[in-house]
Amino acid sequence: MKKTRALHGTRLGLRSEASPQPKASTTRFRVGVVFVAVLLAAGIASIGSRRKNAESQPASAPVAKSGGDAAAPSPKTLAELVALSPAQLAQCDIGLMNLLCAERLRGAEKLDVTDHIARLDGIAKHVEFETRRHLYRFWNNRAEFNNSEAYFRMLLMAVTLQGDLRMRYNPQRITPVGEFEPNEVFFADSRDVFIHGLIADYRRMGTCSSMPVLYVAVGRRLGYPLKLVPTQNHLFVRWEDSRERFNVDATGRGMNMYDDDHYRQWPMPFSREEEQEFGYLKSMTPTDELTEFLGLRGHCLFAMGKAEEGVEAQEMALRLSPDSRLQQLITAMAREQQQRQSSPVAYLPPELRDPLWPRPKLPPVQLHGVAGFAPVVPADPNPLDRIRNQ
Numbered sequence: 001m002k003k004t005r006a007l008h009g010t011r012l013g014l015r016s017e018a019s020p021q022p023k024a025s026t027t028r029f030r031v032g033v034v035f036v037a038v039l040l041a042a043g044i045a046s047i048g049s050r051r052k053n054a055e056s057q058p059a060s061a062p063v064a065k066s067g068g069d070a071a072a073p074s075p076k077t078l079a080e081l082v083a084l085s086p087a088q089l090a091q092c093d094i095g096l097m098n099l100l101c102a103e104r105l106r107g108a109e110k111l112d113v114t115d116h117i118a119r120l121d122g123i124a125k126h127v128e129f130e131t132r133r134h135l136y137r138f139w140n141n142r143a144e145f146n147n148s149e150a151y152f153r154m155l156l157m158a159v160t161l162q163g164d165l166r167m168r169y170n171p172q173r174i175t176p177v178g179e180f181e182p183n184e185v186f187f188a189d190s191r192d193v194f195i196h197g198l199i200a201d202y203r204r205m206g207t208c209s210s211m212p213v214l215y216v217a218v219g220r221r222l223g224y225p226l227k228l229v230p231t232q233n234h235l236f237v238r239w240e241d242s243r244e245r246f247n248v249d250a251t252g253r254g255m256n257m258y259d260d261d262h263y264r265q266w267p268m269p270f271s272r273e274e275e276q277e278f279g280y281l282k283s284m285t286p287t288d289e290l291t292e293f294l295g296l297r298g299h300c301l302f303a304m305g306k307a308e309e310g311v312e313a314q315e316m317a318l319r320l321s322p323d324s325r326l327q328q329l330i331t332a333m334a335r336e337q338q339q340r341q342s343s344p345v346a347y348l349p350p351e352l353r354d355p356l357w358p359r360p361k362l363p364p365v366q367l368h369g370v371a372g373f374a375p376v377v378p379a380d381p382n383p384l385d386r387i388r389n390q
Contacts, residue, residue, distance in 0.1 A: 092286060097290050101290075108191070108194070116196055119200060131156045154237075168205055169205065183299050191203070192210070207251070208235050212249075213235070226239060235292075247259065247260070294313050298312075308338065
């Protein structure tokens with residue numbers, strides 16, 4: 001069932017905030033949440049509440065994990081990463097995989113994987129601290145949070161990342177629902193596509209290609225059973241374990257919860273046959289995740305004018321997932337695009353490609369008496385003068 005009940009209790013220090021979802025033009029129920037200035041005053045309710053916060057956490061609560069788990073493989077380069085077996089990938093940090101796939105891309109010139117992983121660990125610790133600090137709110141009023149601790153924890157993550165750390169969707173990448181920027185525009189800056197743009201860049205902005213990955217990377221560090229899920233031209237997050245399963249979309253302001261049927265229509269509709277053929281709405285495996293990141297890397301390389309490397313990235317992704325019908329088509333299209341690309345200059349931004357950019361907009365050519373055309377001789381600007389002169 002789609003969660004349509006909005007959080008509304010300002011007495012909890014949280015308030016609802018309706019806002020358009022990136023690339024969506026229709027109004028939908030939201031769970032928009034932002035900390036207000038009086039949060040501390042509202043939060044210090046009683047000593048008993050504080051004790052409940054510390055003592056009422058169930059034994060099954062998630063346990064925080066570090067991205068630097070000694071048992072997990074720690075590849076240092078993209079080449080080392082793709083050489084891992086599926087079993088090794090299953091132990092690899094999704095944040096590390098994502099960052100390594102951004103190496104040598106435009107916008108990743110200052111990429112420092114070790115530093116960025118440390119930042120990611122720090123973000124997870126901050127989310128954990130804020131969640132523990134406010135967990136008594138859930139136990140004091142479970143019904144306000146759908147009687148779900150998992151729901152509350154995801155809500156606090158969205159509040160912390162968006163409110164405290166100011167992470168948001170890049171407004172320049174937002175388009176109306178069903179409309180998409182050309183690949184050479186959307187993928188021109190890797191900061192919009194990979195998580196280093198959210199954790200290591202002053203803008204702290206991303207898109208639906210990077211924000212869901214960040215939520216999964218942070219959540220897994222906290223022991224949350226989070227999955228990355230694809231739909232057509234979009235990624236979202238799913239909490240999935242033996243007790244609960246719900247979807248989370250936090251690319252707008254606040255947190256949105258939609259059922260699978262929503263994503264069968266948004267941002268682009270697809271049939272049940274396409275869903276089965278392309279693997280839409282299925283929780284990704286670690287191998288699927290790396291396949292996705294390599295595909296994004298390939299698109300970024302094409303946007304840089306490096307078609308040969310772009311094809312190599314797509315072929316690398318296909319070797320990981322040879323049975324993926326979607327990746328088969330993407331790779332075939334990449335090979336075709338490489339053959340069409342005449343010059344890397346064609347993929348430069350317009351202001352670099354054309355020295356006369358921006359060119360003035362010329363009026364449409366028109367002819368008299370024909371729809372869409374104007375007369376060869378311009379009309380008299382003042383017809384009354386013509387009448388007077390007769």
